[in-house]
Amino acid sequence: MWGQAFICGSLGGMLFCGKTGFAAAHHHAPETARIVYYCFTHIAIDNLGMIGTVYRTRSGMNEKTTACGALAAFTSEIASNKLNLHFDEEDIEMSMLKKHIVKATGLSTDSTNAPDLLAVTMAAYETITIDLERHARHDAEKFKERQYALFTGVQVHGPDGSDYCWLGKASLIINGVQSPLTLITNTVSSSRPGTATGGH
Structure with a gap:
């Protein structure tokens, strides 16, 4: 990997660095760079499958912590009609997070039809994806030789410090054209002890 990562996340994983922040990041890369973006919001799921909070015992916490705290607060505001x-x-x-998600996705703000935390988290994921793709395409218009790989989704915090990622969307931008990126998993299974077969 060339250079270091340029961190541009905000509350909920939102991309509030804007065109100025993206321009700053891109100025640190060569005109022929291959740029990889990882943009994930996050959520917690405990050992009982309950969404929103989880014990993080490895970090020394003796009580449940919330993820995402900002999205949970947003969800609560909608449900309480506040x-x-x-x-x-x-x-x-936080002000920008709420307004931007509602504007980008049309998320319901009606307390009688209030979305749950999972729905709000997915709306955040959709908003992040829209923003990332727009900024990457804008850069691709100016730097024809650059190639871009975009990954967005949801990081899932499980019990006892376990973390997972749900990949919602992966795409490539080459020669200014965006196309889906299909990830192929190579699996190795043992048909009997000492024998492995591979497939893809």
Whole structure:
């Protein structure tokens, strides 16, 4: 890998660095670079399958922690009919998170039809994907020789420090054209002890 990662995540995994932040990141790469983006929101699932909180005993926590805390607070605001979409200078990222997700996905803000945390998390994932693809395509218009791989999804925090990733979408941008990226898993299974067969 050339160079170091350029971290641009915000609350909920949102991409609030905007065109200025993306331009700064891209200026650190050669004009012929191959750029990989990983943009994931996150959620917690405990050992009973309950969504939203999980014990993180490996980090020394003796009580459940929330993930994503910002998306959970957003979900609670909608359900309690206390959603505030006004810009708060003391809470800039949270203000932007709520307004941007609602605008990008049409997420219901009706307390009588309130989305649960999973639905809000998926709306965040969709919003992140839309933003990432737009910024990457914009860069590709100016740098024809660059190639881009885009991965978006949801990081899942499980019990006892276990973490997983659900890959929602993977795509490539080559010569300015975006196309799906199909990932092939090579599996190795043992038909009998000492014998392995591979397939893909």
